[in-house]
């Protein structure tokens with residue numbers, strides 16, 4: 021034994037130490053790690069095949085108390101687990117009971133994150149089977165609070181952090197990730213996290229949350245999903261002063277420094293994972309988001325969820341709403357509060373769809389759509405000072421300072437909130453809209469709930485129960501005048517999981533706007549009579565996997581039609597094929 025000590029602790033005399041001492045934490049510290057001083061190097065090492073204790077600590081394979089007798093024998097688990105065996109169903113029941121006991125949403129979030137890190141299949145089983153209940157926990161609104169407090173609740177790192185420190189080494193950093201086959205990346209730089217602003221490196225909660233939906237809602241394997249946060253600093257003074265902040269403590273890099281890092285990242289991703297890896301940009305600020313999308317949409321498989329995914333989901337909601345309201349899409353007049361990524365992205369897709377339906381040129385169909393930003397209605401006299409993405413919306417009109425006056429002047433049939441500012445659809449605004457529409461369509465898209473332009477209760481009450489309402493974050497059903505109103509959730513979570521699946525199963529190498537229209541059409545077609553009878557303009561999230569399969573099939577069909585699909589031959593029944601590709605979280609049997 022002494023000679024082993026000697027060999028392993030190269031150079032250090034250990035004969036004067038007591039090898040049986042447990043002071044350092046071990047029984048016999050044969051590898052010398054416990055006694056290593058700060059200046060002494062040790063080797064981190066692990067088994068490559070998980071068995072025994074390491075199997076219980078591996079979230080991808082761990083089944084906890086569900087390991088069978090045979091598996092406990094075959095994988096050295098005897099004694100490491102209490103004798104009882106629980107089915108996955110019973111584990112699920114127990115965990116749901118535990119989660120329901122927490123009163124504070126953030127506690128539910130943390131408990132679910134712990135589960136994800138402990139037992140991945142059980143996490144996804146819970147999420148899939150209880151999607152309507154758990155979506156608000158792993159996603160908006162709770163994920164927003166989690167990002168705000170990410171530094172304090174941080175336990176084990178999730179996803180990949182690429183900061184300015186890794187400049188010149190991004191390819192190496194990607195190679196540190198344990199999985200080789202990656203199909204979907206969600207990346208943020210944390211500058212516009214929901215409607216909460218710049219949360220820097222703590223934005224990581226968003227890619228993690230979005231990718232868990234890729235798996236739960238869209239069936240993309242968890243091992244093929246990679247959450248990434250690019251840390252170029254933050255301009256959030258509070259975070260810069262926060263001793264628990266996990267990111268670079270500097271102001272944001274901009275201009276050349278920013279774009280060089282992003283370019284290195286985009287090139288490294290393609291080099292490491294190939295042409296068919298989907299890169300979803302999420303929650304970048306608009307001064308970078310539009311440029312990044314324009315720069316990489318012709319060379320990479322990229323998709324901006326805030327600009328494009330949101331557009332597809334809102335178009336689907338409006339098309340569905342017209343079944344309740346009557347009239348054609350081209351007959352509607354749209355007014356947006358907020359002319360950023362979501363606002364102008366939605367506006368452009370609606371204009372494109374109207375142009376397709378009516379054969380009118382885009383320049384004409386855009387005229388049905390008006391946007392208000394922080395300076396008022398976007399009109400032609402402001403054109404010179406507008407950012408590029410707003411210019412197509414600068415129509416002829418006298419200046420209008422605020423939303424209420426804009427509603428009175430434009431008389432829209434559809435009012436969409438994409439401002440990130442809560443309480444901006446005031447009583448006066450909703451009443452003005454309701455005064456010129458029998459059934460005004462109101463979408464308060466901003467997240468999380470605190471930033472919603474109005475609540476469901478406000479929309480129904482102020483419109484005297486006439487509004488067709490949907491919001492970005494969920495609201496409970498509302499009682500008004502003896503009737504129950506159920507608000508729909510207009511959130512890109514309906515689109516991106518199925519959209520991504522469609523790209524993956526067809527081996528698409530580029531995203532085209534036609535594919536967004538295809539996704540939107542598939543979603544609108546999934547709204548049932550029962551949904552409409554309840555005043556809903558979206559299907560229930562409880563059927564999301566079926567919806568995602570239809571979206572995936574429509575997107576894949578379009579990819580084949582456009583010649584950007586590489587998976588050949590084309591499967592005959594794309595819905596069935598999409599379903600057959602979906603990850604299911606039931607436990608596997610181990611040999």
Ligand SMILES: NC(=O)C1=CN([C@@H]2O[C@H](COP(=O)(O)OP(=O)(O)OC[C@H]3O[C@@H](n4cnc5c(N)ncnc54)[C@H](OP(=O)(O)O)[C@@H]3O)[C@@H](O)[C@H]2O)C=CC1
Pocket residue numbers: 212213214215216305306325326327330333357358359360361362363392393394395437438439440441444465466467468471491492493510511512513
């Ligand atoms: N439901 C969903 O699926 C989605 C919801 N969202 C939500 O939409 C919101 C906006 O996101 P995004 O478009 O990316 O953000 P951007 O920052 O790109 O755009 C925000 C826009 O709102 C305008 N604005 C800000 N304050 C006011 C105000 N007080 N009055 C009028 N206009 C104002 C800004 O004006 P200016 O340009 O003058 O600064 C800007 O045009 C966020 O809360 C986000 O969570 C986003 C994507 C999807």
Ligand SMILES: CC(=O)C(=O)O
Pocket residue numbers: 160213214215303325326466467492511512513
């Ligand atoms: C839903 C979403 O993507 C957002 O609020 O940014």
Ligand SMILES: [Mg+2]
Pocket residue numbers: 214302303325326
């Ligand atoms: Mg987003």
